[in-house]
Amino acid sequence: MTIAELRRVGLKVSSFLFAFGFSKGIAFAGPLLLSQLMAIEDYGAIEFGLSVGVVVSQIMSLGVTGAIPQMVLVRKDRKVLDILFFQTFVTGILSFLAAAVVQASGFGWPGTFACIAVAGAGAQITSSVYFRAKGWPYVIMLADNLSLYVFILVGFVILIGIGTPDTRSVSIGYGAVFTAVLVAAAGGLMVAVRPSFFAAYGEAISIGFFMMVNSIIYVGLANSSRILIGTFMSLEDVSLYSICFRLSASIILVHSIVVTAYFKKMYEGDPEWFDWFYTRCLAAMLTVAVVLVLAFDLFAGRLVSSWREQIPHLSVILPITCIQAIWWVSMSQIALRLDRALITRTATVWLGGCVALMVASLAILDAVGLLSLISASSVFAATLLLAVQIQLHLLRRSGVNLRRTRLAIWAPLLLAPAAFGFAG
Numbered sequence: 001m002t003i004a005e006l007r008r009v010g011l012k013v014s015s016f017l018f019a020f021g022f023s024k025g026i027a028f029a030g031p032l033l034l035s036q037l038m039a040i041e042d043y044g045a046i047e048f049g050l051s052v053g054v055v056v057s058q059i060m061s062l063g064v065t066g067a068i069p070q071m072v073l074v075r076k077d078r079k080v081l082d083i084l085f086f087q088t089f090v091t092g093i094l095s096f097l098a099a100a101v102v103q104a105s106g107f108g109w110p111g112t113f114a115c116i117a118v119a120g121a122g123a124q125i126t127s128s129v130y131f132r133a134k135g136w137p138y139v140i141m142l143a144d145n146l147s148l149y150v151f152i153l154v155g156f157v158i159l160i161g162i163g164t165p166d167t168r169s170v171s172i173g174y175g176a177v178f179t180a181v182l183v184a185a186a187g188g189l190m191v192a193v194r195p196s197f198f199a200a201y202g203e204a205i206s207i208g209f210f211m212m213v214n215s216i217i218y219v220g221l222a223n224s225s226r227i228l229i230g231t232f233m234s235l236e237d238v239s240l241y242s243i244c245f246r247l248s249a250s251i252i253l254v255h256s257i258v259v260t261a262y263f264k265k266m267y268e269g270d271p272e273w274f275d276w277f278y279t280r281c282l283a284a285m286l287t288v289a290v291v292l293v294l295a296f297d298l299f300a301g302r303l304v305s306s307w308r309e310q311i312p313h314l315s316v317i318l319p320i321t322c323i324q325a326i327w328w329v330s331m332s333q334i335a336l337r338l339d340r341a342l343i344t345r346t347a348t349v350w351l352g353g354c355v356a357l358m359v360a361s362l363a364i365l366d367a368v369g370l371l372s373l374i375s376a377s378s379v380f381a382a383t384l385l386l387a388v389q390i391q392l393h394l395l396r397r398s399g400v401n402l403r404r405t406r407l408a409i410w411a412p413l414l415l416a417p418a419a420f421g422f423a424g
Contacts, residue, residue, distance in 0.1 A: 016137060023141040024253060030152035031246050035239065036306040038155075038165050044235030045110035045167045046151060047242040051226040053117030053147060057125055058216050060091045060118065063208030065129045066215060070207055072133040080133075082197055083204055084126040085189035091122030092182040099175070109167040110235065116175045120147035123181050150177050214348045218335070220355040221387055222328050225380045228359065229373070232366050237373055240310055241317060244377075247296065248321040251288050254281065255329040271337070275404045278333060282408050285329060286415075289322040293418050313373070319418040320377040326412045327384035334391045334405070341398045350390045358383040385409070 035043045064087050071077040099115035124146040131139045142149065154173035158165040194200060226245065230238045258281055269277070296303065296318055300311045307314070338347050361379045365371040392406050 019138055019141055020256075023145070024256070026152065027145045027148055028246065028249060030155075031148070032243065032303070034152065034155045034165065035243055035246075036304060037159060040239045040307070041235045042165070042167045042170075044230070044238035044242065045113060046170060047226050048110065048230035048235065048238050049114035049117040050121075050147060050151065051223055051230075052114040053119075053121035054223050055216070055219055055227065056118045057091060057121035058212060058219055060094065060122065061087060061125060061208075061212055062205050063210070063212035064201070064204045065125045065208065066211030067204040067208030068129045069133045071204065077200075079192070079194055079200075080130070080204075082189055082192040082194055083201055084130055085185045085192060086197070086201065088123050088126045088185040089182055089189060092119035092178060092185070095119035095122070096175070096179075096182075109171050113167055113171040113174070116171060116178065117147065119178045119182070120150060120174065123147075123178060123185075150174055153177075210345070214344060217348050217351045217355060218331075221331065221351065221358075221384060224355070224358075225324075225376075228362055229376055232362055232371055233373070233376070240307075240313060241321070241373055241377065243304060243307075244314060244317045244321040247292060247318060248289075248325040250292060251285050251322060251325040252329060254285050254288055255332065271400050271402060274337060275402045278330070278402070279404045279408045281333070282326065282330070282411060285326045286411060289319075289326060289412070289415055292322060293319050293415065317373055317377055319415045320374070320381055323412045323415050324377070324381045324384055327381065327388055327409075330405075330409060331384060331388050331391065334388060334395070334402075337395055337400060337402075338391060341395060341400055343394050343398055347391060347394055350394070351387050354383050354387045354390070357386075 031047075038046075064083060068080055068084065071080055095115050095118040098118070099112045102111040102115055103109075124143065127146060128140065128143040131143050151170065151174060154170055154177065155165045158169045158173060162169060226238055226242055229241050297315060300314065301308060304311065304314065335344075335347075338344050358379060361383075362371060362376060365375055365379070388409055392402060392409070395402060396406075
């Protein structure tokens with residue numbers, strides 16, 4: 001390789017890393033900054049709504065978005081834009097109609113925003129899956145967090161132009177942005193639609209429907225926690241939990257970098273290599289978690305200065321959400337081995353049972369008066385551990401024995417004393 005080629009490769013890699021770091025930095029810091037500017041209930045309402053959007057938009061996709069990679073990459077069908085434009089438009093229209101009904105019924109702006117957020121998440125999913133199928137890495141970074149970026153943008157525009165953002169102003173601004181997206185989707189559909197459109201749309205549903213069910217289960221395990229807290233508890237509790245959830249997301253950065261670099265090897269590598277690889281990833285995530293917990297203990301007064309009276313509470317929840325993040329990443333990585341072993345459908349049924357058990361546990365704790373942020377967070381973490389244990393059991397039954405992983409998966413519990421220590 002010549003010096004000129006090395007420079008080109010170096011420039012390409014460095015520009016990608018900069019863009020990756022910048023996009024993830026905005027997604028990490030933006031919500032934390034806005035949480036300190038908004039009223040605690042308003043921020044909780046926004047986090048609740050964004051989570052609702054992610055889950056409901058997956059259901060409304062009917063599996064269409066999950067089918068796009070196979071249609072583009074395997075079947076070489078390059079004409080999928082009409083399907084994606086249609087899906088974006090239908091999801092958006094139904095979401096805005098639901099928002100109008102909620103607002104007219106007097107349920108308030110939190111419910112209205114949750115409905116509008118479904119439109120945002122729907123546009124996010126369709127754009128992300130299309131750009132991934134096309135292999136456009138820089139645009140993927142924007143598409144993957146589109147709904148969140150719009151919230152951040154709208155929040156700071158309101159802050160500069162009007163004053164402190166609240167649920168009402170964010171709902172209106174966020175809705176205006178995605179109204180424009182729906183108009184663009186309608187225009188794109190009129191241009192791109194094929195004569196046999198509904199046959200192609202039906203085929204996409206048939207290909208992707210089970211993928212959607214599988215995706216909903218994983219999304220339910222990973223992203224339903226804020227919805228459940230908002231359902232069983234208060235919007236203030238959603239805010240407190242969301243701060244810890246966002247901070248813990250820095251652990252998932254390790255996963256993002258690893259998957260970007262080693263995805264093919266993680267899928268194709270032999271079990272011994274994966275076993276070795278996972279334990280090192282776990283060590284890196286644990287290191288990040290320990291640094292995060294210690295840094296929060298030292299600098300929480302500056303990081304969440306508007307919520308000083310809540311810092312002791314946050315210090316208890318953060319180690320638990322770090323454990324959740326590590327086990328969620330573990331579940332995602334081990335899922336690749338399930339795919340390779342062709343036992344994803346069996347795993348999905350069992351993981352669906354985990355979601356049901358999680359909801360039932362929260363309902364029981366609520367009924368006996370023992371539900372708190374600590375107990376709820378512990379239930380979320382325990383559910384993820386159970387899900388990972390089920391994955392490992394199914395793999396072992398299929399002849400894939402990940403011995404190191406089965407032992408290492410318990411290591412995140414080393415963070416538990418930090419939570420109990422702060423609680424004490």
